[in-house]
Amino acid sequence: MSGHSTYEPKTGIERWLDTRLPIVRLGWDSIVDYPTPKNLNYWWTFGGILAVCLGIQIVTGVVLAMHYVPHVDHAFASVERIMRDVNYGWLVRYMHANGASMFFIAVYSHMFRGLYYGSYKAPREVLWILGCIIYLLMMATAFMGYVLPWGQMSFHGAVVITNLFGALPIVGEAITTWLWGGFAVDNATLNRFFSLHFLLPFMIAGVVGLHIWALHVPGNNNPTGVNVQSKADTVPFHPYYTVKDGFAIVLFLILFATFLFYNPNALGHADNYIPANPLVTPAHIVPEWYFLPFYAILRAVPDKLGGVILMFGAIAVLFVLPWLDTSKVRSMRYRPTGKLYFMIFVVACLVLGYCGGQLPDNHVIPGLSTFILIDADLNSMVWLSRLATLYYFGYFLVILPLLGLTETPTAQPESISTPVLSHPAGMPAGAVAAPEKKG
Amino acid sequence: MLRKGIALAALGLALVGGPALAAGDAKTPEPVDFSFKGPFGRFDQAQLQRGYKVYREVCAACHSMELVSFRNLGQKGGPFYDPAYSNPNDNPYVKTIAAEYQINDIDSETGDVIQRPGTSADAFPSPYPNEAAARAGNGGALPPDLSVMAKARKYGPDYIHALLAGYKDPPAGLTVSPGQYYNPYMAGDTTPFWTGEGHAPEGGFIAMPPQLAPDKVTFDDGTPSTIDQQAKDVAAFLYWAAEPKMEERKAFGFGAMIYLVIFAGLLYASYRRIWRNVAH
Numbered sequence: 001m002s003g004h005s006t007y008e009p010k011t012g013i014e015r016w017l018d019t020r021l022p023i024v025r026l027g028w029d030s031i032v033d034y035p036t037p038k039n040l041n042y043w044w045t046f047g048g049i050l051a052v053c054l055g056i057q058i059v060t061g062v063v064l065a066m067h068y069v070p071h072v073d074h075a076f077a078s079v080e081r082i083m084r085d086v087n088y089g090w091l092v093r094y095m096h097a098n099g100a101s102m103f104f105i106a107v108y109s110h111m112f113r114g115l116y117y118g119s120y121k122a123p124r125e126v127l128w129i130l131g132c133i134i135y136l137l138m139m140a141t142a143f144m145g146y147v148l149p150w151g152q153m154s155f156h157g158a159v160v161i162t163n164l165f166g167a168l169p170i171v172g173e174a175i176t177t178w179l180w181g182g183f184a185v186d187n188a189t190l191n192r193f194f195s196l197h198f199l200l201p202f203m204i205a206g207v208v209g210l211h212i213w214a215l216h217v218p219g220n221n222n223p224t225g226v227n228v229q230s231k232a233d234t235v236p237f238h239p240y241y242t243v244k245d246g247f248a249i250v251l252f253l254i255l256f257a258t259f260l261f262y263n264p265n266a267l268g269h270a271d272n273y274i275p276a277n278p279l280v281t282p283a284h285i286v287p288e289w290y291f292l293p294f295y296a297i298l299r300a301v302p303d304k305l306g307g308v309i310l311m312f313g314a315i316a317v318l319f320v321l322p323w324l325d326t327s328k329v330r331s332m333r334y335r336p337t338g339k340l341y342f343m344i345f346v347v348a349c350l351v352l353g354y355c356g357g358q359l360p361d362n363h364v365i366p367g368l369s370t371f372i373l374i375d376a377d378l379n380s381m382v383w384l385s386r387l388a389t390l391y392y393f394g395y396f397l398v399i400l401p402l403l404g405l406t407e408t409p410t411a412q413p414e415s416i417s418t419p420v421l422s423h424p425a426g427m428p429a430g431a432v433a434a435p436e437k438k439g
Numbered sequence: 440m441l442r443k444g445i446a447l448a449a450l451g452l453a454l455v456g457g458p459a460l461a462a463g464d465a466k467t468p469e470p471v472d473f474s475f476k477g478p479f480g481r482f483d484q485a486q487l488q489r490g491y492k493v494y495r496e497v498c499a500a501c502h503s504m505e506l507v508s509f510r511n512l513g514q515k516g517g518p519f520y521d522p523a524y525s526n527p528n529d530n531p532y533v534k535t536i537a538a539e540y541q542i543n544d545i546d547s548e549t550g551d552v553i554q555r556p557g558t559s560a561d562a563f564p565s566p567y568p569n570e571a572a573a574r575a576g577n578g579g580a581l582p583p584d585l586s587v588m589a590k591a592r593k594y595g596p597d598y599i600h601a602l603l604a605g606y607k608d609p610p611a612g613l614t615v616s617p618g619q620y621y622n623p624y625m626a627g628d629t630t631p632f633w634t635g636e637g638h639a640p641e642g643g644f645i646a647m648p649p650q651l652a653p654d655k656v657t658f659d660d661g662t663p664s665t666i667d668q669q670a671k672d673v674a675a676f677l678y679w680a681a682e683p684k685m686e687e688r689k690a691f692g693f694g695a696m697i698y699l700v701i702f703a704g705l706l707y708a709s710y711r712r713i714w715r716n717v718a719h
Contacts, residue, residue: 038717038718077505077506080506080586080587081506083684084506084511084683084684090684090687090688091688091691094688235717239713240713240714240717243706243709243710243713243714244710244714246706246710247703247706247707247709247710250699250702250703250706251703253699254696254699254700254703257692257695257696257699260692261478261688261689261691261692261693261695261696262478262689262692264688265590270590270591270592270593270595271591273587273590273591273681274583274591275584283626
């Protein structure tokens with residue numbers, strides 16, 4: 001895509017096509033000869049894994065849409081009909097439902113990798129922002145997809161989330177009515193959610209195309225964060241990374257299959273097998289696990305509008321991250337202090353996820369009650385959420401901007417090949433220079 | 440290796456944080472050693488037949504099972520599956536069971552509302568014509584549909600067994616409203632009804648009276664008909680009703696796992712070979 005193309009059409013038909021639509025050249029330059037840093041670790045395989053996840057969701061989703069009935073009276077039964085009477089419908093539906101969770105496991109791994117190795121820094125800001133857009137679209141798609149089976153959690157989750165927009169001043173009520181297509185979550189809501197749930201994945205696929213384009217212009221970041229300097233630093237994407245990504249993808253599919261075949265409902269909520277009933281509210285409305293950290297942030301704020309702003313702010317801050325991190329060093333490998341703060345950040349995200357699944361008033365340390373502050377016992381999930389929320393924003397808005405100016409990074413290698421050559425289990429130096437001859 | 444370990448642990452934590460708690464203070468159901476548990480678990484057909492009998496003679500008086508058809512009983516893995524009848528609609532047991540029911544229909548000649556004997560293709564008819572009738576017949580409470588009950592409660596079949604076999608006399612100090620029954624496994628909060636010492640008892644109130652009694656259902660295979668046995672068998676039957684494709688799913692999964700593990704091994708070997716001369 002960028003730089004000099006090495007594609008040489010070998011047959012007449014390839015030459016004919018190449019002067020009219022160089023699509024084979026595009027494929028060749030993107031996934032065959034694309035020079036890739038040779039030191040990428042397994043954290044870099046999640047990009048390929050995510051592409052597989054998107055493919056699985058689209059294929060299974062299109063088949064499900066052939067059988068699903070988007071109507072409040074029939075949606076629940078139509079999903080069960082798919083599970084019982086459609087040939088391999090149970091497989092398709094469980095793949096789609098568990099596939100969503102797998103997609104989020106992969107995307108969170110991918111994002112934490114980007115955060116750790118500074119993949120958002122120049123010249124990859126646009127690449128990072130496109131990734132943030134994909135993540136936003138994924139969240140919207142997953143939320144609307146969860147509404148479609150029209151179980152209790154579907155319905156009441158939709159009520160809670162759409163009501164959030166009602167917190168906006170002046171326009172809130174109008175926006176909520178517009179989202180619902182009426183004055184409550186009802187058939188019109190289900191219909192538009194189905195329509196959008198079908199549309200958004202193709203928009204994701206489009207942005208993924210841009211994301212890959214934006215990746216192939218500057219090329220991959222790598223665990224050292226040091227720029228590629230010569231051909232000795234890279235290997236052709238195929239076969240080196242097709243085989244490595246392929247191996248990781250199959251390992252990931254084994255994890256997927258464990259849930260799919262042996263515990264297909266473990267990641268869901270039992271209440272969603274109860275048909276939606278607007279008159280009966282479930283004891284605890286909780287979103288799917290992948291939204292729990294944001295749910296915890298939402299509930300951490302005693303004010304509804306404040307909670308909504310903070311929840312969306314938690315994603316918005318990612319968009320400006322490239323300009324918040326002032327450090328010139330990309331990889332946390334060479335930022336010992338930064339690495340420590342990053343690890344605490346990961347813990348804070350996990351704590352938020354944990355708190356999101358608990359009742360706000362639950363005690364963090366059982367049996368110990370302290371004193372009431374603002375609106376809750378200090379020893380409660382809501383206060384733990386507040387602490388973690390504070391760190392979440394503090395990491396982006398205070399730590400990263402200041403740390404880059406004050407910390408002393410350790411010595412970075414001069415090139416990608418340098419630390420490779422100094423590896424204790426070294427190879428003959430000559431073997432490194434000519435990787436392009438193999439395969 | 441350590442970094443990978445941390446990553447996996449993080450992933451694990453994220454997953455544990457996931458499915459959130461069900462309701463408050465109900466007693467955790469004791470796990471039952473069902474034959475269908477575990478990666479190779481299969482349904483015990485004799486148990487499904489006994490469970491069907493409990494459902495038919497006890498539960499079906501009030502509870503519907505709208506998503507299940509008679510033909511499902513004769514499908515592979517079902518209580519009356521017979522390899523001689525690969526089409527479950529032809530299975531004589533299924534036909535006989537279906538014919539025991541009267542199904543509401545329209546006479547295609549006259550348009551009159553009629554009742555006719557059920558066929559294999561019919562779904563189980565509901566005991567009440569509508570929700571209002573169901574509530575009127577049960578003191579205002581609605582007996583829930585049982586089609587996916589075993590998936591719609593935390594702990595699934597263990598919960599169904601525990602609830603049905605776990606009715607207890609309310610402890611002294613607990614006021615039970617008329618038409619309600621105390622059950623330690625039922626979700627709810629007994630605090631407002633508790634005047635005794637200490638913490639209110641676990642569990643909640645349920646509008647369904649205890650249904651099972653020793654020898655209430657006669658098992659044709661001679662299994663002693665205790666409350667515990669009846670509860671286990673009907674829980675197994677309801678799990679089958681909720682997940683009729685479980686055996687197919689696990690068998691498919693076993694093949695898929697073997698394929699994936701071999702494929703992973705081949706890819707790893709290829710990876711080692713392709714990368715053997717690249718220091719990285």
